[in-house]
Amino acid sequence: MVWKVAKGILIALALVFFLLPIYWIVATSFKQWPDIFAIPPKFVFRGTLVHYLTLFNIRPEEAAKFGQVGKSLFPPRFLNSIVIAGVSTVLSVALGTFSAYAFSRFRVRGENDLLFFILSTRMLPPIVVGIPFFVVYRALGLIDTHIGLILLYMTFNLSFAVWLMKGFIDEIPREFEEAAMVDGYTRFEAFFKVILPQALSGIAATAVFCLIAAWNEFFFALILTSEKARTAPPSIAAIQGTSGINWGQIAAGVTVFLLPVVVFTFLVRKYLARGLTFGVIKR
Amino acid sequence: MRDVEKRFGKIQALRGMTLEVRDGEFLVLLGPTGAGKTTTLRIVSGLEEPDRGDVFIDGVRMNGVAPRDRNCAFVFQNYILYPHLTVYDNLAFPLRSKLWRTEEGEIRKRIEHVARVLKIEHLLQRKPDKLSGGEQQRVALGRAMVRNPRIFLMDEPLSNLDAKLREEMRVELKSLQKNLGATFFFVTHDHVEAMTLGDRVAVLNQGVLQQVGTPEEVYEYPANVFVARFVGNPEMNFLEGFPEGGKLYLGDLALALDLEKVWKGREVLPSRVLVGIRPENILLGQGGTVGEVYLVEDLGADKIVRLRVGETLLRVRVPKEAEFSVGEKVPYLLVHEKLLFFDPITEKRLG
Amino acid sequence: MERVRLEGLSKRFGAFEAVQDVTLSVFEGEFVVFLGPSGCGKTTTLRMIAGLEKPTRGDIFIAGKRVTQLPPARRNIAFVFQNYALYPHMTAFENIAFPLEAQGVPREEVQRRVREVAKILGLEHLLALRPAQLSSGDMQKVALGRAMVRRPQVFLMDEPLSGLDAKLREEMRAELKRLHIEIGATTIYVTHDQIEAMSMADRIVVMNEGRIQQVGSPKEVYLHPENLFVAHFIGSPGMNFIPLLFLGEGRGFRLENGESIRCEAMEKLAMQRGVRECILGIRPEFLSIAASGEIRGSVVSVEPLGYKNLYAVEIAPGRIIRVEDMRRERFSGNVSLAVRWEAACLFDPKTGQSIR
Numbered sequence A: 001m002v003w004k005v006a007k008g009i010l011i012a013l014a015l016v017f018f019l020l021p022i023y024w025i026v027a028t029s030f031k032q033w034p035d036i037f038a039i040p041p042k043f044v045f046r047g048t049l050v051h052y053l054t055l056f057n058i059r060p061e062e063a064a065k066f067g068q069v070g071k072s073l074f075p076p077r078f079l080n081s082i083v084i085a086g087v088s089t090v091l092s093v094a095l096g097t098f099s100a101y102a103f104s105r106f107r108v109r110g111e112n113d114l115l116f117f118i119l120s121t122r123m124l125p126p127i128v129v130g131i132p133f134f135v136v137y138r139a140l141g142l143i144d145t146h147i148g149l150i151l152l153y154m155t156f157n158l159s160f161a162v163w164l165m166k167g168f169i170d171e172i173p174r175e176f177e178e179a180a181m182v183d184g185y186t187r188f189e190a191f192f193k194v195i196l197p198q199a200l201s202g203i204a205a206t207a208v209f210c211l212i213a214a215w216n217e218f219f220f221a222l223i224l225t226s227e228k229a230r231t232a233p234p235s236i237a238a239i240q241g242t243s244g245i246n247w248g249q250i251a252a253g254v255t256v257f258l259l260p261v262v263v264f265t266f267l268v269r270k271y272l273a274r275g276l277t278f279g280v281i282k283r
Numbered sequence B: 001m002r003d004v005e006k007r008f009g010k011i012q013a014l015r016g017m018t019l020e021v022r023d024g025e026f027l028v029l030l031g032p033t034g035a036g037k038t039t040t041l042r043i044v045s046g047l048e049e050p051d052r053g054d055v056f057i058d059g060v061r062m063n064g065v066a067p068r069d070r071n072c073a074f075v076f077q078n079y080i081l082y083p084h085l086t087v088y089d090n091l092a093f094p095l096r097s098k099l100w101r102t103e104e105g106e107i108r109k110r111i112e113h114v115a116r117v118l119k120i121e122h123l124l125q126r127k128p129d130k131l132s133g134g135e136q137q138r139v140a141l142g143r144a145m146v147r148n149p150r151i152f153l154m155d156e157p158l159s160n161l162d163a164k165l166r167e168e169m170r171v172e173l174k175s176l177q178k179n180l181g182a183t184f185f186f187v188t189h190d191h192v193e194a195m196t197l198g199d200r201v202a203v204l205n206q207g208v209l210q211q212v213g214t215p216e217e218v219y220e221y222p223a224n225v226f227v228a229r230f231v232g233n234p235e236m237n238f239l240e241g242f243p244e245g246g247k248l249y250l251g252d253l254a255l256a257l258d259l260e261k262v263w264k265g266r267e268v269l270p271s272r273v274l275v276g277i278r279p280e281n282i283l284l285g286q287g288g289t290v291g292e293v294y295l296v297e298d299l300g301a302d303k304i305v306r307l308r309v310g311e312t313l314l315r316v317r318v319p320k321e322a323e324f325s326v327g328e329k330v331p332y333l334l335v336h337e338k339l340l341f342f343d344p345i346t347e348k349r350l351g
Numbered sequence C: 001m002e003r004v005r006l007e008g009l010s011k012r013f014g015a016f017e018a019v020q021d022v023t024l025s026v027f028e029g030e031f032v033v034f035l036g037p038s039g040c041g042k043t044t045t046l047r048m049i050a051g052l053e054k055p056t057r058g059d060i061f062i063a064g065k066r067v068t069q070l071p072p073a074r075r076n077i078a079f080v081f082q083n084y085a086l087y088p089h090m091t092a093f094e095n096i097a098f099p100l101e102a103q104g105v106p107r108e109e110v111q112r113r114v115r116e117v118a119k120i121l122g123l124e125h126l127l128a129l130r131p132a133q134l135s136s137g138d139m140q141k142v143a144l145g146r147a148m149v150r151r152p153q154v155f156l157m158d159e160p161l162s163g164l165d166a167k168l169r170e171e172m173r174a175e176l177k178r179l180h181i182e183i184g185a186t187t188i189y190v191t192h193d194q195i196e197a198m199s200m201a202d203r204i205v206v207m208n209e210g211r212i213q214q215v216g217s218p219k220e221v222y223l224h225p226e227n228l229f230v231a232h233f234i235g236s237p238g239m240n241f242i243p244l245l246f247l248g249e250g251r252g253f254r255l256e257n258g259e260s261i262r263c264e265a266m267e268k269l270a271m272q273r274g275v276r277e278c279i280l281g282i283r284p285e286f287l288s289i290a291a292s293g294e295i296r297g298s299v300v301s302v303e304p305l306g307y308k309n310l311y312a313v314e315i316a317p318g319r320i321i322r323v324e325d326m327r328r329e330r331f332s333g334n335v336s337l338a339v340r341w342e343a344a345c346l347f348d349p350k351t352g353q354s355i356r
Helices: A002-030 A050-055 A060-066 A074-105 A111-120 A126-140 A146-171 A175-182 A187-216 A219-224 A232-237 A247-267 A269-275 B037-045 B087-096 B104-118 B133-145 B163-180 B191-197 B215-220 B225-230 C042-050 C092-103 C107-121 C136-148 C166-183 C194-200 C218-223 C228-233 C264-273
Strands: B004-010 B014-021 B026-030 B054-057 B072-075 B151-155 B184-188 B200-205 B208-213 B237-244 B247-250 B255-258 B273-277 B282-298 B302-309 B312-319 B329-334 B340-342 C002-013 C016-027 C031-035 C057-062 C077-080 C154-158 C187-191 C203-208 C211-216 C240-248 C252-254 C277-282 C287-290 C295-304 C309-316 C319-325 C334-339 C345-347
Touching: A002 A050, A002 A247, A050 A060, A050 A247, A074 A111, A074 A146, A074 A187, A074 A232, A074 A247, A111 A146, A126 A146, A126 A219, A146 A187, A146 A219, A175 A187, A175 B072, A187 A247, A187 A269, A219 A232, A232 A247, A247 A269, B014 B037, B014 B208, B026 B037, B026 B191, B037 B054, B037 B072, B037 B151, B037 B184, B072 B133, B087 B104, B087 B133, B104 B133, B104 B163, B133 B163, B163 B191, B163 C295, B184 B191, B191 B215, B191 C295, B200 B215, B200 B225, B208 B215, B208 B225, B215 C295, B225 B237, B225 B273, B225 B340, B237 B312, B282 B312, B282 C166, B282 C194, B282 C218, B302 B329, C002 C042, C016 C042, C016 C057, C016 C211, C031 C042, C031 C194, C042 C057, C042 C077, C042 C154, C042 C187, C077 C136, C092 C107, C092 C136, C107 C136, C107 C166, C136 C166, C166 C194, C187 C194, C194 C218, C203 C218, C203 C228, C211 C218, C211 C228, C228 C240, C228 C277, C228 C345, C240 C264, C240 C319, C252 C264, C264 C345, C287 C319, C309 C334
Parallel strands: B026 B184, B026 B200, B072 B151, B151 B184, C031 C187, C031 C203, C077 C154, C154 C187
Antiparallel strands: B004 B014, B004 B054, B200 B208, B237 B247, B237 B273, B247 B255, B273 B340, B282 B302, B282 B329, B302 B312, C002 C016, C002 C057, C203 C211, C240 C252, C240 C277, C277 C345, C287 C334, C295 C309, C295 C334, C309 C319
């Protein structure tokens, strides 16, 4: 009994520790201007939607009060984030699953070297390749394009996807597709009919990781985009008014920015729980 | 003529193997782990290509033909039911492929028929993980049956079942094969399964075919020492024998038998032979020489006595009514006609 | 003398009653085998005796002392695991010596006792090897040696042979039994293999669904099973069950196919116990194919075992029974079966219990 209470307290403390920053941001996004700066912080306050309304240009007339010049750029950039992170995730997972299947099932020459090579792209700190990428992208005309960032994120996530998916596919007995092949299917059909449904939990886990990585990416988005293809992270950081930093709107932007990942993770949580327990899939 | 013949020489797994499975036959391929049994099955099914040699099904050369075009059914050791599909959809799976494309009405009819034969009608809407081992086994068989394949390839399908269920499935499998009139090519490492199921048994060791014959032939006239040891429970007894001057001297047993009574073969025996005798062909309580009872094992239907003679332990099968106690001295007799002779170097049976 | 006593031992995992009310005495020098299908509670019982699992209810006594609350190390028992549980970084010698070192036995004494045990097990030439260099049979012997070297009050063995292949298992079975004859250590052995139980045990404890079904010598449980479960579980294949309808003394029993059979002793028993519906239990070897037997049927399949044939005979629609026959010739088609009544049992179909 004592243990149960102690355990409960411990869990509560941990939750407070981890959730406090999130609470802070969400609360700030609903606070009125003076309350945001109140010391000690106000836990009870009169809420307002004004930061959201200005963020999405619904009440642009309010924006000027906070020193904002012109329209909020958040909506198009948020859309960019969705498109770029979404497409790059789909591509990484799809290509990753196919290559992982090949590595898992066929005798690929130099398999271990290749796998290591794939992983090695992950070992490079992105900052090292920032400038070269900028130069190459400028030469290719990929600066500030959607396709440019999609390709980049896909490249970075692919290595991760291949490794993760190989683990999941290794767990699926070979006999699954062999049985299908004897039963009248081609290998390709067997892959879609039998392996893919089995690998769903792995795909979900991989997709969540890829999405989070692409969604949160800041550095390349900052240096490789400016207007057209700029994503949300650098743009939130740049929300400023003439009279100092517009904390209320930043908080609203961050809150909105958090939502898609939370929703997606929530949607695939059924698979995720199974997928994250790598290697203990019941046969 | 409907038969499968294959010849190939895969350097490690299989060496120069030639084997014919006849139409409507239950052929069991028996051997220890790593003998090449599963490889053989996979080559017939097309999941593996032979390095050398040919595979024929119904007289047609199958080399290079994709697994799906061979019309074999493969039943795997671990059943391989698709966990995301219901039993019904598992059974329908082969019939929904492009190759066997069947309309849903016909699929339903066939599945109902198969489910009736296998007594799994009540399971059709369940998912595989809700089934017991025996039920999963039946569904796996059903998936093989729905499209009437030319040959059923079975890779140790009973080995995941517990002992009791295995015995029951043995009888069911055998009568199923008879009723279907189908050709079964069945792989196992269990000699009891091989003996009881097979119309013929093929014994394989280290990729080399040792003997093909009816269960009785393999048991009573094993081609070599390996087959003699591998088939039968408990193992055959082996003794060193020295034929000399019309007598056969048996190593530790200090026993001299009249050679002409035990050796009916025409050729002259080498100066040293291996003599094999099955545990049921040694009789206790008769004969002139004695041994000491070392151990008695009650197996239920009969008993195994381990009899110590010199440094040799003989395994003797006795009826369950017989009572012996450890340490007791008992006379024993070898049934003369049942002695088998093997060449000590080639290990092949003589005569 | 009593060495181990279990009193009303029960274990519950959540809502699952793994072991229910097990009461049993194991005597000094006895080889007792717990036998049952997986999940019957036999391993849990063994683990409770070892102290690896705490009983929900009941008590355990070892050598007269109540040990229910003692940790495993203080019970003076040895446990041989299914997967040997040898330490891979130690040689066979060090593995065997390990329990002695834990007790602080002097060096020369350790040397002497390890060699002694190794000699009994025929391991002398393997002592310097590590587990990875040993065959599975030898690994099991080292595990046994580690158990023996401490001279415990009781040996507990959890399916020690199930990791071995069939041929080796047979050999080890005989060696283990012979070892027991020689050193006479009290042993409690758990297995799901009825052949192992039959051939090794002084007494067999048959368990199912957490309860003891029957305790007796191999011969008793084989010939006089107390209920249908024991009758079916022991023997390969198990006992045949033939439903009968008692017609009255002097009139015999009616079979499912409408014919009737007679046996005075059975009729008397049925009369005394006042039964109507009953189940005849008869082992395959007590039935034989005869010119004029009592039960008619047709052969479904013949399974040759080399020294005998095992028949599956259908005696009524869907009712298949097994018959052993020592003759070499194979019978087929319609046959009749002779019953050796002195080896037949009668069961109550409602309770499943033997009627005697």
